[in-house]
Amino acid sequence: MLKDKKELIELFLKNTGLTKEEIVQVIEEAEKECYKNIEKCKELIKQEEGRIQKEEAQEIKEREDKQSEKKSYIPQNVINKIPEEEIYFLEQAYLQKRGFSGVEKSASNVGKGLKKLIDRITERGEDYFKLTDPNKLVKYISKYTHSNGFPLSYTAWNNIDNETDLVKLYYLLALAMVKNDELSFWRWRIHIMESPEVWDYLVQRKTIEEKKNDG
Secondary structure (H helix, E strand, O other), rough: OOOOOOHHHHHHHHOOOOOOHHHHHHHHHHHHHHHHHHHHHHHHHHHHHHHHHHHHHHHHHHHHHHOOOOOOOHHHHHHOOOOOOHHHHHHHHHHHHOOOOOOOHHHHHHHHHHHHHHHHHHHOOHHHOOOOOOOHHHHHHHHHHHHHOOOOHHHHHHHHHHHOHHHHHHHHHHHOOOOOHHHHHHHHHHHHHEEEEEEEEOOOOHHHHHHHHHH
């Protein structure tokens, strides 16, 4: 193995017809070219790192913008007082209040969130959503409407009492379980639970497109 430039020059002198000056010139030119290539590589690496940083910054900004947009209809003082998992439900209440979406769309959107809530409660080993007796489910709905402090009308209870569809009762129970006394959500939840015509949207059995087609 060669140890230094001197040994390299001596090797060239023995194996080529070049003079020492010519060999030195060749080596120096090769070194300059090598250093140029190294600088080019450094520049390319720097550019790639810059591109990656910009992309990461853009992704972070888009996530923050999306989150900010999602919460934009909810007053900040309300957001600060509620768990993150409840913001989704409250957002739908504010959208409904401000008239940005119909009750069917709002119920459908919240139904997706309720499905996750049902799954999470079931995974904890609680059997609410494994019950097959409608009467027991209605009792639990009554328990949670009372403990979470929102009254329902006689007509609403009559509709719930006569409901035999277990899936609808599961979703109504999950909605009743959400702990949130913010006024807009409080009113919106009562409206959903007192509107059996939107329960099919709540449990994802009807879509907005179907409604348009029916119309």
